[in-house]
Amino acid sequence: MTDVAVFGATAAGVMAAVAAREAGAETVLAGPDRRVGGMVSGGLGWTDLGDTSALGGPARRFYGRVAAHYGAPLWGVRGPEPHVAERLLVELLEEADVDVRLGEREPPEAAVYVDASYEGDLMAALGVPYAVGRESRERHGERWAGRQPAYRPGRHNFDRLISPFADDGSLLPYVREPELDERGWPVEALGEGDGGLQAYGFRVCLTDRPENRLALEPPPGYEPARFELLRRYLAAAGDDLAAPDLLGLVPDLLPNGKCDVNSIGPFSLNLLDGCNRAYPDGDETARERVREEHLHYTRALLYYLAHDEHVPARVRHEVARWGPCADEFTDSGGWPRQLYVRDGRRMLGDYVLREEDLLGARPQDDVVALGSYNIDVREVERTWRYLPEYTPTPAVFNEGYLSVPVPAYPIPYRSLTPRREDCQNLLVPLCLSASHVAFGSVRMEPTLMLLGHAAGLAAAQAARRGVAVQDVDVGALQERLRDGGAVLQL
Template sequence: MSDAELLVYGGTAAGVCAAVAAARHGVQVTLLEPGRHVGGMVSGGLGYTDIGNPAVVGGLAREFAAAVGDYYGVPPGHHAGPEPHVAERIFLEWLDRAGVTVRFGTTLTAASIVDGRILSVSGADGRECRAGVYVDASYEGDLLAAAGVGYRVGRESRSRYGETFAGRREPAPGKHNFVPYLSPFDAGGRLLPLIHDAPAVDAGEGDGGVMAYGYRVCLTSAGDRLPFPRRDGYREDEWELARRYFALLAERGIEVTAGDLIGLVPNLPNGKCDGNSIGPLSLNLLDGTNWAYPEADEAGRERIRRRHREYTMDFLYFLSHDPAVPEAVRRGITAWGLPPDEFTDTGGLPHQLYVREARRMVGEYVLTEHDLLPRPRPQYDAVAMGSYHIDIREVRRTWRWVYEHPDPIPMVFNEGYLSVPVRPYQIPYRSIVPRYAECTNLLVPVCLSASHVAFGSVRMEVQYEMLGHAAGLAAALALKGDRAVQRVDVTDLQERLAAEGQVLALPA
């Protein structure tokens, strides 16, 4: 048994910010991280930081940007983000200076709940930890689920909140979709790999589908780069769909570059690149493997992570070696490789799977599309602001019959992608606390209370950092006043956040 005043579960950037914010106010904090690293995606491959309107970035998120600038000797914001190992170094220094106790390798297995309060949590290592207030900063929402707090997984129907963009999306042309008519079947009439074969619900209905996961690889074009190896177990047949795609492009006279598949832009310091998923065939795995991840046990999640790791390695090898890949693409990919100084303990791939969404709490207030569009709703209890567009990545790759003359044609397509611009909006405190009747000493800055559509905007790491800051300061106030997190004086919280640089509103 170990005790703390505040226990933070999940060493994501939000978890680090929550722990540091509270510890700076004299709170005794323990941070439990299931893996071996802190920083989540910020140190796990997502170096290029999506911000939106920089005017809304404040508090510890702005402080992190300043720390990055200090490290490289440049003004804040000069680089879109740091190299992964630099991000982790900054976070570890923050935790150390704040006096936060960090325990790695601690996967949550249970929580003890009495009268709507978490008394203690237990880890797979057999250790138990008791605290007065808890923060669930995990990408999965495991602590909120263990505490019996209500949540949802995947996209809801349009009817649930009356959202225009909710539910299953009809396929639409664009850079994230294939050109017609890419067949999903092999010569024997069997469905090709990398396609999700589950039946589709009607357009606008909810199906529990979560947006694609993947590994955001860090690449370099430096001379000491590591080439993409052929993995033991590499399957030639898994890439038949990709071969057909490139052949179809060639038939149409469409030229494609490596940068059209992976964003090969040196957007990180020292010439490194945060490889993003750009086109219809990308680092995103769209065969539905990740749909089970949010509620899977640890063994199930590890199988899903392993599947994504193998797909990533094989995708990079395929693009750089397969003769069916256009020479320009192969040449462009092989100009890059894995940096020898990143992810040295995980074989060159990031330690963090990009879990774009998992559980989403149903808290005191559910942020929806209507809070963002067409004009943002004012929130009296704002604790941070968001501004990035509603960015919902593809949910799955499937197929349908296209009724052309004289016979229908089967065609592969990706479904679920959505990009809708928003104006800067306020994120309410009520969206990071559970309903009072369910739990009174838990704050949730990552798997916050939002619809699938609204979450598509809030889910950016900068927002997580600012919400983590708010959660940590709110936890300190709840402990000081010996009160439920829902009973924290929000005006006092806002004043303290503003004093620490948090942006709660923009000038009219």
């Protein structure tokens, strides 16, 4: 039996394993992952940092290594190329002499466990209760919780009136049928909880350098007719639209002529048909089906934008300059395999971090990390509503997007621990105890690295002292965190 087993080879899992090993614990990092790094090495190159003065400890050291690799000052490179991120994270594990076991669906027996996966499978297997999806406003008294207004202007929504219906009256692909009232009108249900999840997607690394560019090919079963909604949107937008308005295609956004393709406009790489609802509690077969559906959609969308005659020439020619990188994801044809699971299970632990903790930067005596990025909740669904001012007329809209600024706020140790009656030897730094709204900020990879580091140190202390994770000496943990460069107060 080992002292500490970290489940999930995400960047946070790496930080947890390295921290536990450097604290003297025999440590194993295991998981079903194909490669180390999760989204950090899986396509999420352009990193949302928040307040960099709140990023200390392992996050600062990692991005310091990134900067050194490219000969840049700290924070001078917002994100590494995927293969560079993987290499740097593997180096951290090797330097700490962590026992790494990829491709394993269960962790080895250990005194203390850290679930550092995006899915929270170990947490669920141990019987720890959790929530999935967005709650109502009433659940935690949160202004920004639950279903959002039917239309919130911005670049992530349709700014033109587009019908959701095909000529035969059926809904267009990639539009979800809403709940209807007795009149046949969509029910808005503002502020109600519905279990909705932020959109998933793939963050694709593309290049416009011919010597490293693979061709954009149509996936098997490609059906351009499925993009009828996009065709209508492009036709309505006309010359007002460019490729960056859809995909965030910016030359040299990442080093060496690469770009981390993001989801910018109302019709983007985010798949909004609701298929991701099968992911959090699904078995591996169901999850693989969700991954494949997202990958097929991603490849089909990029090919459509680069080749279809209905796409305005300006956009088509811009997208056609790009393709997957020959030197990235070489075992899968240049396409990433890590699905961006923005939202899944969230533990119901000792303390549920919520909106007011973030907006008011509520002090926490047991703070182990600071968060600082906006409450960033991506679209939950694409559906439709009637516009009564236009006769009425049905119109497509994207619902659920939030971007709410927050100050740097403390994250308590209690949000990483289950309730004592549920489990006493588990720490959960990714699927932590937080509301859906609060998780929209905490979910940023640099913040998760900080939480992984804290969980690793706490796990080592619990294993060494033979105590429950709820009985860890938080003062000693905070001292160790500060000694390692962590920032616990600004």
